[in-house]
Amino acid sequence: MAKFIVPRADAIRTVSQRLKKQLIEEFGVAEGKITVVPIYVESRIKNYELRIKNNSEKFIFLTVGRLVPVKNINLQIEVMEEIVESLKLKVKSLRIELWIVGSGPERKNYELRITNYELGKNIKLxxxxxxxxxxxxxxxxxxxxxxxxxxxxxxxxxxAHGLPIIMTDVGLAGEVIKNNESGLVIPVGDKE
Incomplete structure (x- = not known):
């Protein structure tokens, strides 16, 4: 349906330059018909100061989103398994945790993987x-x-809460989060 409707639209609003480019390339939409209006957060939490915590006993990674395949949270679970396994041999005092905030149809699959990898102490759904x-x-x-x-x-x-960002090259990557400037941007699916 999109292939029929999108090219015939009088105007299109999108949230990123990446999506604008996709509309032009995949649907043949004229550039002048597309307006980019990014989504931002409430100004009450904008501090943009990089925050470094001094909790040397625990390091917490956070992810927030729907628990669906496109979010590729399985990649985070795989990486956590490797990190936890390597830390068992090297560092006894540091604890790494992954907090996953969100709900969705993949929750049971994630619970099973976390149990199978024995990561219940490290990954919190x-x-x-x-x-x-x-x-x-x-x-x-x-x-x-x-x-x-x-x-x-x-x-x-x-x-906006001052967290360092590690993200795949999707969405606002390149526009707001620039690799090695305002975060780390990695290729989609890359766990290295």
Missing amino acids: LGRKDNLDEYYNSADAFLLTSNSEGWGLSVIEAA
Whole structure:
């Protein structure tokens, strides 16, 4: 249906330059018909100061989003298994945790993987939360491993709370989060 409707639209609003480019390339939409209007967070939480916590006993990665395949949270679980396994041999005092905030149809699959990898002490499935401030404020870094994103509002929220960002090259990557400037941008699916 999109292939029929999109090219015939008088005007299109999108949230990123990446999506604008996709509309032009995949649907043949004239550039002049497309307006980019990014999504931003409430100004009350914009501090943009990179926050470094001094909790040397625990490092918390946070991810926020729907528990669906496109978010590729399985990649985070795989990486956590490797990190935890390597730390068992090297560092006994540091604890790494991944907090996953969100709900969705993949939750049971994630629970099974976490159990199979014996990562219950390291990965917390926290469910959907209405107020995310306490989670952003407790975390040390934010992860987004999506295969595709329109924008990535949770990344903006995390940055507004001063969290370092590690994300795949989707959504606002390149526009707001620039590799090695305002975060780390990795190729989609890359766990290195």
